[in-house]
Amino acid sequence: MSRSGGAVVEKTSPVLRTHEAFYDAIERGDLDLMTSLWLPGDDTVCVHPGSEPIRGTSSIMRSFAMLMASVGYIQFILTDVTVTHRGGIAIVSCTENVLSEADGEEPTVFAGGRGAATDVLVETPTGWKLWSHHSGPVMEG
Template sequence: MPNLARLFHNADEVVDAWREALKRRDVTAALALWLDDDSITCVLPEGQRLSGHAEIRGGLERLLANQALFLEPIACISHSSLGTAIYDTTEAVHLRADQVESAFFLNITLVVLQDSQGWRIAHLHASHSADVSSSAPITQHGLH
């Protein structure tokens, strides 16, 4: 896969670009945010595990085929250390830009790594959230 994506100088930019690509239903832009490595993985909310660019592209195409996804983070804990950033978020999912009430909630874990191309996604795990209140962090850094 050619690396035509811009260089991201921090992991937060990648997470923001991910949300924006889903909002635009832009599979190419979303896939360009991933490491250029066959070891990348993605678990979709329904539990399907995808490995590598081809499988992740197919999964994103299916996910965005009928509608855009507008993700609104309502709780986030992030950790970073020496070229690795991990985001644990609970996100309200809207299916239209003008939708006020969320359609459902997702718990998303993103692992973002820094390489010679800047920051890129290495792993994403998404699952449906059964109870939003239990997903909210107790403190800003998530420690008790």
């Protein structure tokens, strides 16, 4: 269980299943899965590390399509996952420990990095959907 802000959430909660599916979609390059996880509309927002905010689900999906097309191998190991849950809104924060192919290197050479991420999810009749994802780099040392 995670405890944050007075709310207790089971590790197998629908909120965390949606959160984990988000990272699975990136790792597998599954744009259909990614699309199914987001609220439709112009009020969604996504901030990729080092980038300006992207607004609107269709623009966010284009950004993930480009990301998935340009990244070979990528794996996320999530740590420090916390959930705050109030009514029909949940906030999930975590540390993204990322392993990916190094740019311009042989496929067997990997690079690592860390990011801090916050996701805002909204409960809908069809399950929990992402309203916002924000990830930024964690500077070492």
